[in-house]
Amino acid sequence: MxxxxxxxxxxxxxxxxxxxxxxxxxxxxxxxxxxxxxxxxxxxxxxxxxxxxxxxxxxxxxxxxxxxxxxxxxxxxxxxxxxxxxxxxxxxxxxxxxxxxxxxxxDAGAQVPVTDLEAAVGDTVTLDGIVVQIKQTGGPTIFHVRGESGVVPCAAFEEAGVRAYPDVELDDVVRLTGRVERREESVQIEVDEIERFEPMDAKPIRERLDDALDEQAEPAEVEPLVDWPAFEKLRPDLERVAKRLRAAALDGRPIRMRHHADGDGLCASVPLQLALERFLAEHHHDPDAPRHLLKRLPSKAPFYEMEDVTRDLNFALENRKRHGQKLPMLCMLDNGSTEEDTPAYRNLAHYDVPIIVVDHHHPDPDAVGPLVTDHVNPYLHDEDYRITTGMLSVELARMIDPSLTDELRHVPAVAGLSDRSQAEAMDEFIDLAAQEGYDEADLRDIGEALDYATHWLKYNDGRQLINDVLNVNCDDRDRHEELVEFLAARAERDVEKQLDAAMSHVEHEELDNGAHLYRIDVENFAHRFTYPAPGKTTGEIHDRKVQETGDPVITIGYGPDFAVLRSDGVRLDIPEMVVELTEEIDGGGVSGGGHLVVGSIKFVSGMREEVLDALVEKMADAELDEALAATFQADE
Missing domain, CATH: 2.40.50.140 (Nucleic acid-binding proteins)
Structure with missing residues (x-):
């Protein structure tokens, strides 16, 4: 009034x-x-x-x-x-x-939007907001408060190391007054007073702040990099995920990004990481917010392992206790769609950890769907693995920060070539990359360099190195080209050494359906603990056999308790085969998954022969696809 x-x-x-x-x-x-x-x-x-x-x-x-x-x-x-x-x-x-x-x-001072605080340095201001983080330092208590336009750290002083305003908790609606001061590269508010609103009084303020967040979280409207009807089916799903990720960033919720440690997984995660970091930097006055609120973590396995989820959950709980953070949002990229992921998801279900999955592996929606918040996958729209996660994630990153577009035009082509996509849009993606100065050989070298680098990085995200290899957020094109040339050459050398040792041990037979079957014991007849790993070794052998024969080819690389599968010209439904083997072989301990024609399975070592024999029988009954084989051969 x-x-x-x-x-x-x-x-x-x-x-x-x-x-x-x-x-x-x-x-x-x-x-x-x-x-x-x-x-x-x-x-x-x-x-x-x-x-x-x-x-x-x-x-x-x-x-x-x-x-x-x-x-x-x-x-x-x-x-x-x-x-x-x-x-x-x-x-x-x-x-x-x-x-x-x-x-x-x-109130002391005018209500000043968070985005305008830079212009209010030295002034006393009032801010209505929601507390999204409370961090106790050796000096002040730092309250991170979300206003209508962003998040600002607010330092409240008591005795050194003593919690100020102990009645204020995470997610409380508060009104604070204080002086805007510059701190290093940004600003913070030095608190004079914090008033905590009771729930009834807080309701209209919370609604106003949440409406503002909802509006800011709306994804940017961007035109697709290529005109692709199959991809358009997934656009609404991506827009929903973009809004959810932007909202998490605005609300101070950490985002923990898990991705498959291969070329497509890196093409998916690196652009999204950069988009979210820039969005965080734009809306948080804490210069450390992008580093503290976003983690990119490679996963070696093609599913979310219990080892990884245990690490992630322990890390999140420690951060909540030590740094006053909310529990994170988990973002799975190029991974996370199968029944094998569900034990890890059930572990997270005990806590407030929403899960987002963007993947292109053959999914098990009945198993995964009830456990995740959003699931983006081409198979859910009658498409398939040829729409790679890297292609999806580049569009997702542009919805979060469209200013990245010029830096990402070549990335979908790298993702497609790395995952050997036969998508009808591949030629357009390659043409788009050519406009940025990359020919197809350059793109393949980038994919090989990514694969080689991430092999040696193991569980490290290799932030700067990977950015330079992919030429995303890289300030030196010459360095990028020299680095890719070096790593791709090393990868080619190590692949040749591996194949020199392994090719003479490849076993061959012709299946009843006319396909060639090649088998290699990669545990005993390939170098171990070096590049390329068993999956890559199997893939390289497979590619050579496809080139040699020009016929439908299946390749199995196996060890004591695993098998890696590749197929061209044969329609293998590997996820369905895994389900059947699990039911048919008592005591086999069979699990696994992948695409329809690329995948891996695990089993107990004592049942290896029974599992492999049953697998080969199913492959012999699979339908041939001569057109697919011809297309692959032409591309090679």
Whole structure:
């Protein structure tokens, strides 16, 4: 309500005609008071000639005994009218008695949007917000508060290392006042006062802040890099995920990104990491927010292992306790669609950890669907693995930060070639990369370099190295080209050494359906613990056999308790085969998955022969696809 002055004594009235009594925030100064208005006051001293009262931490004055209605002690509260502000700054008050009145809060300083705080350095401001992180340091308590346009750190000082405002908790709605100060490259608010709203009072503020977040979280409208009807089926799913990721970033929820450690997984995760980091930097005044709120983590296995989820959950719980963070959102890329992922997901279900999956492996939606918040997968729209996760994620990254477009035009082609996509849009993606100065050989070398680098990085994300190899957020094109040339050459050398040792041990037979079957014991007849790993070794052998024969080819690379499968010209439904083997072979311990024509399975070592024999029988019954084989051969 806007107060209006009374015609008789000048004191403010509400719109309903009630006297207004102002309640000053601690940070209020003389600039926030006016002669003739009434204020809530607290007695801070009693003398023979009256009482001294405080209106705020810096506004105090005397009520002379002649202007007192009653007797008071220190700490008592009363209503006073400001009678005079003298030239020397002294203030005199008169006590007033009111039968009824309305209290109006006066905040110290104006309400300033978080995005405008840079222009308010040195000023006292008021901010309504939601607490998204509480970090206790050796000095102040740092409250990260989400306003309507972003998040700002607010330092509240008590004794060194002592928690300030212990009644304020995560997700509370607060009103704070304080002075905007510059801290290193950004700003923070040094708190004078924090007021915590009770739920009923907080409701309209929370609704306003959540409406603002919802509006800001809306993904950017971007035109697709190529016109591709098959991809358009997935666009609404990606827009929904983009909004969810932007909302998490705005709300101070950490994002833990897990991706398959291969070329397509890196083409998916690196652009999305960069988009989210830039979005975080834009909306958080803490310069460390991108580093603290986003982690990219490669996964060697083609599913979310219990080892990984245990690490992730322990890390998240420690951060919640030590740094006052919310529990994270998990984002699975090029991984996470199969029944094998569900034990890890069930572990996370005990906590508030939403799960997003963007993948192109053959999914098990009945198993995964109830455990995840969003699941983007071409198979859910009657498409298949040829739409790679890297292609999906580049569009997702552009929805979060469209300014990245020029840096990412070549990435979908790298992803497609790395995962040997036969998508009808591949030629367009390759043409798009050519406009950025990459021919097809360059793109294949980038894929090989990524594969080689991530093999040696193991569980390390290799942030700067991978960025330079992929030429995303890389400031030196010459360095990128030299690095790719070096790593791709090393990869080619090591592949040749591996195949020199392995090719003579490849076993061959022709299946009843006319396909060639090649088998290699990669445990005993290939170099171990080096590049290429068993999956890559099997793939390289397979590619050579496809080139040699020009016929439908299946290749199995196996070890004591695993097998890697590749197929061209044969429609293998590897996920379905795994389901059948699990049911048919008692005690086999069969699990696995992948694409329809690329995958891996695990089993107990004592049942290897039974599992492989049963697998070969199923392959012999599989339908041939001569067109697919011819297409692959032409591409090679």
């Amino acid at each position: 806007s107060p209006t002055p009374t015609p008789d004594d000048g004191a403010d009235l509400s719109a309903d005609g009630e006297p207004v009594v102002y309640d000053l925030a601690d940070g209020c100064t003389l600039d926030d008071v006016s002669e003739g208005n009434r204020y809530h006051a607290t007695v801070n001293g009693v003398v023979a000639y009256g009482v001294f009262v405080d209106l705020s931490a810096s506004v105090s004055g005397l009520v002379h005994e002649s202007n007192l209605v009653a007797d008071y002690d220190v700490g008592d509260e009363l209503i006073v009218e400001l009678a005079e502000i003298r030239e020397d700054g002294d203030i005199s008050f008169e006590e007033v008695e009111l039968a009824s009145y309305e209290t109006e809060r006066v």
